[in-house]
Amino acid sequence: MKISILTLFPNLFNEFLSTSIIKRAIENNKVEIEIIDFREYSKDPHKKVDDTPYGGGAGMVLQCQPIFDCVEDIKTPESKVILLTPSGIPYKQSVAYDLSKEKHLIIICGHYEGFDDRIESLADYIISIGDYVLTGGEIPAMVLADSITRLIPGVITEDSHIEDSFNENNLLDYPTYTKPADYKGMKVPDVLISGDHKKIDEWRKNESIKRTQERRPDLLNK
Ligand code: ADE
Numbered sequence: 001m002k003i004s005i006l007t008l009f010p011n012l013f014n015e016f017l018s019t020s021i022i023k024r025a026i027e028n029n030k031v032e033i034e035i036i037d038f039r040e041y042s043k044d045p046h047k048k049v050d051d052t053p054y055g056g057g058a059g060m061v062l063q064c065q066p067i068f069d070c071v072e073d074i075k076t077p078e079s080k081v082i083l084l085t086p087s088g089i090p091y092k093q094s095v096a097y098d099l100s101k102e103k104h105l106i107i108i109c110g111h112y113e114g115f116d117d118r119i120e121s122l123a124d125y126i127i128s129i130g131d132y133v134l135t136g137g138e139i140p141a142m143v144l145a146d147s148i149t150r151l152i153p154g155v156i157t158e159d160s161h162i163e164d165s166f167n168e169n170n171l172l173d174y175p176t177y178t179k180p181a182d183y184k185g186m187k188v189p190d191v192l193i194s195g196d197h198k199k200i201d202e203w204r205k206n207e208s209i210k211r212t213q214e215r216r217p218d219l220l221n222k
Contacts, residue, residue, distance in 0.1 A: 001102065001152055002032045004074055005141045006067065007109040008049065010035045012138045022146060025155045033145060036074070038108075041066040050112055059113030067115070071106060071122050078103040080124045082144065084137035085110050088128035091144070093166035095127070099144070100151035107144060109137030170219045172212045174204040 005013065013035050016022060025031045039047050043065060050060040071081060080102050099105060108119070120126060129140040150156050165173040177188040191203045212219055 001030070001100070001148075002034065002104045003145050003148070004034045004036055004104070004106045005109065005145065006036050006038045006070055006106065007136075007138055007141065008037065008039055008111055009109075009136065009138055010037045013142070016142050016145075021156060022149055025149050025152065028154070030152050030155050031149050033149075036070060038066045038070045041070040041073070043069075053113065057113070061113050062110060062115045062119070064116050064118050067108060067119050068122065071108070074106060076104060079106050080104070081106045081108065081122050082125045082127055083108050083110070083115070083120060083123040084127055084129070084140040084144075085114060086128050086131075086133045087114075088126040090131075091127050091129045091140075093147070093164070095125075096144070096147040096151060099125075100148045105144075105148070107137075107141045109141050111136040166219075169208075170212075170222055171208040172216060172219070174207040174211065 007013070013033075017026065017033055017035075022031075022033070026033060039049050042049050048063075049066045050062050053059070053061045075081070080099070082099075082105060084107065108115075108123070127140070127144070129143050134140065151161060161167075165171070177192060181188045181193060189203065191199050194200070209220075
């Protein structure tokens with residue numbers, strides 16, 4: 001799997017690419033993550049990539065030319081193009097699963113007041129990571145690259161994501177604990193120390209349902 005990220009702020013990705021599981025996935029050739037500064041594609045003498053909005057209004061709008069030329073340059077028949085914007089379709093684990101099966105993802109990070117709307121014509125997916133507005137698409141791009149990379153076979157152990165929140169059963173994850181069994185009077189539930197795996201499975205299932213009812217009742221209605 002290759003992920004190409006189109007951004008005006010390539011430096012933001014340095015730590016992301018050189019830390020922990022993402023770093024290891026890159027070193028083990030499970031994923032290639034390419035960061036492209038699309039300003040390089042600008043045909044403007046001053047490498048300008050944005051301009052004021054038609055009809056007036058605040059802020060600057062990303063122009064078509066640099067982004068169209070960049071996508072045309074790197075796109076292959078196997079590429080899927082993702083546009084990140086708060087006006088996109090909400091991102092969720094099932095979309096991460098679908099995307100983790102693709103060969104090449106091109107992720108476009110917006111900035112300033114947004115994109116010229118004609119840029120949407122390039123996109124196979126228009127995605128928002130949540131109902132809030134960030135200063136740009138770089139953090140959302142890391143959210144996608146991270147959540148997709150960890151689903152690529154061999155990046156983390158299969159068990160780790162089979163038991164994640166939001167899997168097919170649409171339940172939140174159950175509570176987990178580690179040593180010590182008593183921390184400042186807060187005790188690990190006896191059942192987890194009992195060694196009775198049937199009881200442990202039952203307890204975990206019930207806790208998942210309870211937690212989902214309390215925190216995300218909307219998931220249970222799906
Ligand atoms: N750019 C700014 N805010 C965003 C969001 N919530 N999702 C995706 N891209 C964004």
